Amino acid sequence: MHSDVDTLEASFHASQEDYLVNNTKAERDSAPANSDLNKQLADLANTPSELLRLKLVGVGKMLTGIFIVLFGIMIALVMMPVRLGQIIRNQDRLANQKA
Numbered sequence: 001m002h003s004d005v006d007t008l009e010a011s012f013h014a015s016q017e018d019y020l021v022n023n024t025k026a027e028r029d030s031a032p033a034n035s036d037l038n039k040q041l042a043d044l045a046n047t048p049s050e051l052l053r054l055k056l057v058g059v060g061k062m063l064t065g066i067f068i069v070l071f072g073i074m075i076a077l078v079m080m081p082v083r084l085g086q087i088i089r090n091q092d093r094l095a096n097q098k099a
Contacts, residue, residue, distance in 0.1 A: 008054065012047045019044060 019028075019040045031037035 008047070012044075015040065015047075016044055 019037070023037060028037055028041070
């Protein structure tokens with residue numbers, strides 16, 4: 001879904017350029033209701049919200065990845081004292097067996 005942003009954004013810019021460059025301001029302003037120019041304008045007005053939604057999907061994926069990495073680091077930090085305690089206990093047992 002997020003990979004579609006590049007193609008949609010390129011087509012959006014092309015249609016925006018087509019609407020603005022090929023039609024003068026007077027033609028755009030005097031276009032009758034339900035004409036092709038008004039339909040193009042409506043499509044242009046609706047496209048950025050779709051692009052924003054697709055971009056937010058990518059931001060959500062990045063934040064999810066960051067959360068997973070931080071959660072893994074937290075688990076490693078929580079388990080470190082447990083593992084250190086096991087190592088110390090094993091060394092104490094070895095020292096007691098030698099004595």
